[in-house]
Amino acid sequence: MGVYLLVIVGATTALTDAAAACPTWPACHGSLLPDGGAATLAWLHRVVALVVGLGVLVTAVVGFRAEPSTRIRAALALSAVLYPVQIGIGALAATAGTPATISAIHLLVGTAIFGGLLVALAWTLERRFPTRERDEPLTKTGDPDTPTTGEPTAVESMSTENGVRTTLLAYFSLMKPRLMWLLCLVAAAAMALAAGPALSVGTIVATLSGGVLAIGASGTFNHVLERDVDRRMQRTADRPLATDVVSVRNALAFGTLLGIASLATFYVFVNALAAVLGLTAIVFYSVIYTLVLKPNTVQNTVIGGAAGALPALIGWAAATGEIGLPALVLAGVIFCWTPAHFYNLALAYKDDYERGGFPMMPVVRGERTTRKQIVVYLGATLIGASLLAAVDTLGWLFAATSVVFGGVFLWAVLRLHREQSRGAAMRSFHASNAYLGMLLFAIIADALVL
Numbered sequence: 057m058g059v060y061l062l063v064i065v066g067a068t069t070a071l072t073d074a075a076a077a078c079p080t081w082p083a084c085h086g087s088l089l090p091d092g093g094a095a096t097l098a099w100l101h102r103v104v105a106l107v108v109g110l111g112v113l114v115t116a117v118v119g120f121r122a123e124p125s126t127r128i129r130a131a132l133a134l135s136a137v138l139y140p141v142q143i144g145i146g147a148l149a150a151t152a153g154t155p156a157t158i159s160a161i162h163l164l165v166g167t168a169i170f171g172g173l174l175v176a177l178a179w180t181l182e183r184r185f186p187t188r189e190r191d192e193p194l195t196k197t198g199d200p201d202t203p204t205t206g207e208p209t210a211v212e213s214m215s216t217e218n219g220v221r222t223t224l225l226a227y228f229s230l231m232k233p234r235l236m237w238l239l240c241l242v243a244a245a246a247m248a249l250a251a252g253p254a255l256s257v258g259t260i261v262a263t264l265s266g267g268v269l270a271i272g273a274s275g276t277f278n279h280v281l282e283r284d285v286d287r288r289m290q291r292t293a294d295r296p297l298a299t300d301v302v303s304v305r306n307a308l309a310f311g312t313l314l315g316i317a318s319l320a321t322f323y324v325f326v327n328a329l330a331a332v333l334g335l336t337a338i339v340f341y342s343v344i345y346t347l348v349l350k351p352n353t354v355q356n357t358v359i360g361g362a363a364g365a366l367p368a369l370i371g372w373a374a375a376t377g378e379i380g381l382p383a384l385v386l387a388g389v390i391f392c393w394t395p396a397h398f399y400n401l402a403l404a405y406k407d408d409y410e411r412g413g414f415p416m417m418p419v420v421r422g423e424r425t426t427r428k429q430i431v432v433y434l435g436a437t438l439i440g441a442s443l444l445a446a447v448d449t450l451g452w453l454f455a456a457t458s459v460v461f462g463g464v465f466l467w468a469v470l471r472l473h474r475e476q477s478r479g480a481a482m483r484s485f486h487a488s489n490a491y492l493g494m495l496l497f498a499i500i501a502d503a504l505v506l
Contacts (some may be wrong), residue, residue, distance in 0.1 A: 057461060057462065057466065058104070058108035058165070058198050059108055059112065059135075059142065059173060060155075060168045060170050060438055060458075060459060060462065061104065061108070061406055061455075061459045062104060062108060062166060062192060062239055062453045063163065063166040063167060063170055063439075064100065064438075064441065064442040064445055064458055064459060065079075065101060065440065065452075065455050066146075066162065066166060066443040066450055067163055067442045067443070067455075068444035068445045068446075068450060068454070068455050069212070077097060078098035078150065078497070079150060079151060080150070080151065081102075081146075081147040081150045082147070083099065083436055084099055084100060093113070096265055098150070104275070105111065105143065105146070107139075107359045109139050109143070111172070112135055112136055112169070113136060113139075113255050115132065115135075115349070116132040116133065116135065116136035117174070118480075119132040119153065119176065119273035120133075120181075120441050122307070122448045123179075123180065123183075124284055125179060125183060126138075126453060127179060127448055128176050128179045128180055128183075130178035131172045131173070131175045131179070132172065132173070132176050133151050133169075134169075134172040135169045135170075135173050135176070135218070136288070137212055138165055138168055138169050140216035141165060141167055141245055141406065142165045142166055142169060143261035145158065145162045146162055149162050158467040159172075159479070160444030163278055163442070163446055167207070167439055167442065170435070170438075170439065171435065171439070173433075174431065174432070174435035177431060178428045178431040178432055178435075179325050179428075180389070181428065181431060181470070181473045182315075182424055182425075182427070182428045183234065183257075184473075185424070185427070185473040185474060186424055187422060187423045187424045188326075188476055189478065190468070203395045203499060204215055214221075216309075219377055222301070223301075224304075226296040226301045226302050227296075227302065228278050229295070229296055229310075229311060230272070230275060230276040230296055230297075230302065230310065231268075231271065231272030231275050231276060231306060231314070231349065232272070232275030233272075234381050235271055235370050236267075236268055236271050236272075236309070237276065238489070238492065238493065238496075239267065239271055239364065239367045240264050240267050240268065240367070241388055241493065241496045242364070242367040242371065242386070242496060243263055243267050243367040243368070244260065244264065244372070244496070244500060245368070245371065245386065245499040245503075246367070246368045246370070246371025246372045246375075246383055246386055247259065247260060247263060247371040247372070247501035248257070248381050248446055248504050249372070249383070249497060249499060249503050250371070250372045250375035250376045250382070250383070251375040251504050252504065255375060255504070255506055258292075258505070259326065259374055259375060260274075261373040262321060262322075262325035262372065263322075263326055263330065263371060263404045264267060265321050265325075266318050266319075266321035266325070266326060266330065266331075266334055266370075267318075267321040267367060268316050269315070269317045269318035269321060269332075270315070270318040270322075270334045270337055270338055271341060272311075272312075272314040272318075273311045273312075273314035273315035273318055273364075274337065274338050274339050274341040275309045275345070276307055276310055276311030276314060276348050277341075277342035277343075278341065278342060279296065279297050279307060279341070280297060280304055280307050280308060280311065281316075281346050281347060282346065283295070283297040283298055283304070284411045285413065285414075286298035286305055286412075287413055288410045288413075288446065289405075289407050290405075290411075291405050291408050294434065295311070304353040304470065315338055316388065318334055318338070319331050319334055320369075320432040322334045322374075323405065326373075326374045327373065327374065327377050329373040329377060329378070329379075330370050330373045330374045333366060333369050333370045333373055334370060336366060337363060337366040337367070337370070340362060340363050340366070341360075341363040345359075345360040345363055346389075350414060350427065351413065351414060351415070352415070353415065354415045354416070354420040354421060356414075356415070356416070357394060357395050357398050357416070358394070358395050359393040359401065361390065361392070361393075362383050362391060364390050364394050364406060365388070365390040365391045365394075366387070366389070367390075368383050368387040368390060369383050369384075369387055370385040371383070372386075374396060379401065381429050381447055382444065382447050385440065385444045385447055385448075386444055386499075388440045388443075389437055389440035389441055389495075390492075391404055392436040392437040392439075392440050393433070393437040393440075393488065393491075393492055394433075395430070395433040396430050396434040396437055396465075396488055397424050397432035397485065397489070397492070398438075399418070399429055399433075399489035400415055400430065400472070400481045400482070400484040400485035400488065401482075401485050402416040402417055402418050402419075402426065403418050403423060403426055403472075403478075403479070404475060404478045404482050404485065405479040405483040406418045406419060406423070417429060419444070423476070427473055427476075429470075430469055430472070430484070431466075431469055434462075434465060434488075435468060437491075438458065438462050441454075441458045441462075441506070442458070442485050444499075445458075448503075449502075449503075450499065450502045450503070451502050451506055453498050453501055453502050453506055454495070454498045454499060454502045457495055457498035458495055459495075460490060461490055461491040461494045464490065465484070465487045466492045467487075468480075468484040468486075468487035468488075469484050469487075469493060472484045
């Protein structure tokens, strides 16, 4: 995370401005201490680079002494060898006025150092923490047609209320409201990046309204198509269609109405491109992910991440009428984050997914491989965030948020490797939500306020 701090801070425009105020190396204008102002940031960057460099060296030495694995040693050696090269490139960038080509190479080499350490970590965790045998599965088993939590289900609880309220809550749950806040936040962050303070309230309201309707339509169709499987899974056995609270005909009509309303909102109040992307999102999640990917391939979560990434493109298109590079990079961040996030849930409900017949990663490849994949995709997410800082005008708040909450996420993942429990998996799952949520808030604040 020390290396990542250097990478993402180096990618921000704040450091570019600071480097211009400190055009000599290693000291600023011949002085060991900066004279204040923007040069202080550049000086701190160099001091932290020295401390982190010592950490990389110690890590490589300890790794070579403790790890017999050739591939782990190779990954550590790559990072250790590239670090002095990175220092030299940084010195050249500072003294040459940070030309774009040198700055890009500096970022690329820093990312390679981070990647080497990350891969070494993933392989080390995989070797040191093999999956333990359990007396009990992660999730309780029982009658596959009924939940076994010992608590009343949502539908059972609702049945004690009046019929109208019960029906309204059932239809609301069809829309998968838990997905809405995060996906709407993705779209909002993309709009903020695209338009900045010039973003109009009308565009925000129309785009998020269309997004909520599109998510609702996708969720409803997903409920319809998976109703039989839902009855076999403890986690989903209380869903409205699985318990026949809502009929299939009514759910299809509801989903269709939501879809039409979504596309009409996008087309009339936003623009045609947003409407096309909204339709793509509905079809991809409802048909491609639910019918094709989820029941047929172990890579369903990875490829299915495109559904969560589309709101980034929708938000940018809503603000500009086109798709820009920052929107694609933000979509890439969401795409990489999805497996790092959802594989935790797949671990927590491994037995449930196996009972439902879904080829999830822990069911097909095992828990140890799944835990390693979480580390790898977390690293890819962090790299994507640093790239986003490089292609757009994001500053210190975004960088600090990614480092702090990325560190919390990584800590939770390390605990998952050690504990290998459902509680640890859910802790990592919530840490992933916190990381992305805070990162998106930071994007909005950096783009609109700072």
